[in-house]
Amino acid sequence: MRASNLYAPTLRNTPAEAEIVSHQLMYRAGMIRKVAGGMYTFLPLGWRVIRKMMPILQPGELWQESGRWAAYGAEMMRMKDRHGRDFCLGPTHEEMITDLVRDELHSYKQLPLMLYQIQDKFRDERRPRFGLMRSREFIMKDLYSFDKDPEGMMVSYQKMYDAYSKIYTRMGLEYRPVEADSGAIGGGHSHEFTVLADAGESNIAYCSQCDYAASDEKAELKPEMMPAEDALPLEKVSTPGTNTIESLCDFLKIPAEKTIKAVAYQTDTDELVLVFIRGDHDVNEVKVLNQVEGALELRMADEDVIQAAGGCPGFMGPIGIKKGTHVFVDASVMNVQNGVTGANEKDVHYKNVNPQRDFDKDAIVISDFRMVKEGDPCPHCGAPMKMTRGIEAGQVFALGTKYSAAMGATFLDEQGKEQPLYMGCYGIGVGRTMAAAIEQNNDKDGIVWPRAIAPFEVVVAVVNAKKDDQLAYGESIYKECQEAGIDTLLDDRKERAGVKFKDCDLIGYPLRVTIGPKAVEGDTIEIKVRKTGEVLTCQRGEYLAKVKELLKTL
RNA sequence: CGGGACGUAGCGCAGUUUGGUAGCGCGCUUCCUUGGGGUGGAAGAGGUCGUGGGUUCAAAUCCCGUCGUUCCGACCA
Numbered sequence: 002m003r004a005s006n007l008y009a010p011t012l013r014n015t016p017a018e019a020e021i022v023s024h025q026l027m028y029r030a031g032m033i034r035k036v037a038g039g040m041y042t043f044l045p046l047g048w049r050v051i052r053k054m055m056p057i058l059q060p061g062e063l064w065q066e067s068g069r070w071a072a073y074g075a076e077m078m079r080m081k082d083r084h085g086r087d088f089c090l091g092p093t094h095e096e097m098i099t100d101l102v103r104d105e106l107h108s109y110k111q112l113p114l115m116l117y118q119i120q121d122k123f124r125d126e127r128r129p130r131f132g133l134m135r136s137r138e139f140i141m142k143d144l145y146s147f148d149k150d151p152e153g154m155m156v157s158y159q160k161m162y163d164a165y166s167k168i169y170t171r172m173g174l175e176y177r178p179v180e181a182d183s184g185a186i187g188g189g190h191s192h193e194f195t196v197l198a199d200a201g202e203s204n205i206a207y208c209s210q211c212d213y214a215a216s217d218e219k220a221e222l223k224p225e226m227m228p229a230e231d232a233l234p235l236e237k238v239s240t241p242g243t244n245t246i247e248s249l250c251d252f253l254k255i256p257a258e259k260t261i262k263a264v265a266y267q268t269d270t271d272e273l274v275l276v277f278i279r280g281d282h283d284v285n286e287v288k289v290l291n292q293v294e295g296a297l298e299l300r301m302a303d304e305d306v307i308q309a310a311g312g313c314p315g316f317m318g319p320i321g322i323k324k325g326t327h328v329f330v331d332a333s334v335m336n337v338q339n340g341v342t343g344a345n346e347k348d349v350h351y352k353n354v355n356p357q358r359d360f361d362k363d364a365i366v367i368s369d370f371r372m373v374k375e376g377d378p379c380p381h382c383g384a385p386m387k388m389t390r391g392i393e394a395g396q397v398f399a400l401g402t403k404y405s406a407a408m409g410a411t412f413l414d415e416q417g418k419e420q421p422l423y424m425g426c427y428g429i430g431v432g433r434t435m436a437a438a439i440e441q442n443n444d445k446d447g448i449v450w451p452r453a454i455a456p457f458e459v460v461v462a463v464v465n466a467k468k469d470d471q472l473a474y475g476e477s478i479y480k481e482c483q484e485a486g487i488d489t490l491l492d493d494r495k496e497r498a499g500v501k502f503k504d505c506d507l508i509g510y511p512l513r514v515t516i517g518p519k520a521v522e523g524d525t526i527e528i529k530v531r532k533t534g535e536v537l538t539c540q541r542g543e544y545l546a547k548v549k550e551l552l553k554t555l
Numbered sequence: 556c557g558g559g560a561c562g563u564a565g566c567g568c569a570g571u572u573u574g575g576u577a578g579c580g581c582g583c584u585u586c587c588u589u590g591g592g593g594u595g596g597a598a599g600a601g602g603u604c605g606u607g608g609g610u611u612c613a614a615a616u617c618c619c620g621u622c623g624u625u626c627c628g629a630c631c632a
Contacts, residue, residue, distance in 0.1 A: 010582095011583060012565095012567090012582085013566085013567090013582075013593070014566060014567045014568095014581065015566095015567080016565070016566070016567080017566095017568090019559095020626075035624095037623090037624095127556085127629090130625085130626085244632060245631080245632080246631065246632095262631050262632075264630075264631050264632075274558090276631090278629080282631090283595065283630085283631075284630080284631070286630090300556090300629085301629085301630070301631095301632090302632090304632090307632080312632080314632045315632045316632070317632055343632075417609095433609095462591095465590060467590085468590095495588085496593090497592090498591045498592065499590095499591075499592040499594080500591050500593050501593095502591080502592045503592065503593050504593085506592090515591075517591055518591080527591095
């Protein structure tokens with residue numbers, strides 16, 4: 002490839018709309034251009050990165066079959082054809098793959114099976130942002146596994162887990178596989194591959210001692226214990242104007258862990274869900290949502306709905322709520338001794354609340370509804386957990402029979418008995434991984450690509466391409482590199498040396514081989530390592546071995 | 556969905572407060588110069604001021620609507 006034929010328009014200044022460094026650099030390095038909010042064109046260099054990371058229209062009826070036409074919600078791009086039939090731009094492909102295999106995969110002898118594709122997905126994101134980090138159209142490498150039983154499924158799962166680990170390791174990224182909620186995809190067991198970066202939108206918790214790590218939504222928390230006290234009699238107190246935990250604690254001179262606050266949610270199916278949690282804890286909405294069957298989304302409840310259930314906004318408590326309302330109580334609340342909670346009357350709270358004694362346990366769901374925070378004890382070993390930010394670049398799911406059972410994808414086992422397939426699905430967000438790689442690998446001069454996904458491994462930069470002898474020398478070096486199996490770009494543009502060097506640094510090729518007068522006159526060849534800035538000088542006869550050696554380290 | 560900011564040449568911006576001939580830098584074209592870290596100079600090309608309406612003798616500028624981009628938030632009763 003010659004740079005003179007390469008459409009890679011680099012920019013000197015940064016488009017104002019690009020907020021994070023990967024977005025800025027991909028834009029400036031001529032790899033992507035925006036079409037509309039959350040939609041990008043990949044230019045040749047960007048496409049070369051994408052392509053290296055691995056070796057649309059869907060009928061609504063398939064989604065009706067799996068039950069996800071209704072369940073997928075607002076993120077699905079839906080449309081109708083001229084006959085009024087429903088279609089969508091695929092946000093994911095479980096239905097398609099299940100449909101594909103159910104007609105022809107009928108014997109245990111064909112299992113296990115894994116199928117993959119690299120394809121565009123469409124999701125009407127609530128808020129697309131940060132360039133390729135969260136876009137409405139994006140490329141995903143997805144793979145689906147089919148097995149005859151749960152044990153086989155977990156073998157496939159482990160294979161993909163290991164493969165993904167190798168992929169991220171080879172890309173040289175700092176990442177962590179973390180236990181994750183399976184969300185709209187479903188299934189029981191899931192890990193996210195999270196690339197550590199401040200620009201990431203996900204928070205992960207990990208143990209400071211053992212190897213437990215989970216997304217904040219998933220991180221399990223055991224109920225916190227409180228020092229034992231003698232239970233005092235339940236009592237109503239007047240607490241005028243104390244409709245926040247802070248004002249309540251100030252007024253009663255008590256610590257927040259003695260309070261039980263209420264958070265009222267309304268589901269998209271308009272069910273009221275009241276969550277009671279200690280005043281110093283935060284609600285984990287994913288854990289809440291997972292306990293309400295059929296609900297997809299939570300929002301803050303409307304006041305009239307709260308009042309209809311017997312609650313008083315600002316002064317709600319579990320005591321006196323209408324039967325039949327979802328009342329969720331975080332397990333830590335049950336250990337509060339002589340605490341304070343709302344009395345469902347304006348400006349009134351209960352004090353000396355002892356949930357074990359005072360709550361109607363038949364009317365409430367006690368579970369873990371807490372959001373993890375720094376320092377919480379690890380559910381495995383009890384050591385304090387730490388929090389960090391990351392980019393959810395890939396995820397693996399053990400689906401079980403969710404799709405195969407709903408859609409009738411079955412096979413005959415050794416006994417000739419019909420069984421549903423056990424499935425897994427596995428995805429890598431390709432563009433997001435590309436962005437994550439840049440977030441972790443850049444400096445003031447531009448991108449520093451890990452060799453595994455660099456658009457080219459080596460750039461041969463001809464210092465002055467207007468000089469025929471330099472250009473010819475560069476061409477011969479370029480050919481030698483190519484013949485040696487190295488993915489090489491010849492920068493033969495008739496630009497000044499400084500312009501080329503700046504561009505090489507900005508685009509971030511791992512190695513630059515510089516061909517100038519010193520090469521023409523004395524066979525002296527320079528190799529510059531982008532990552533370290535190190536410059537090596539060697540002779541014509543030895544440079545190729547040196548390049549190969551250096552590439553192994555990048 | 557709520558809140559803020561922005562929309563003027565390919566890109567980055569000024570001009571809007573106080574209405575009066577459309578500006579700057581980068582990039583682009585041509586010529587000269589320079590030639591190993593974004594050379595220096597000269598001459599050029601390029602804009603329905605997002606869009607629709609209104610006020611006015613006159614609107615990039617004031618008013619109303621609308622579309623788009625972007626950031627923050629989505630929340631503790």
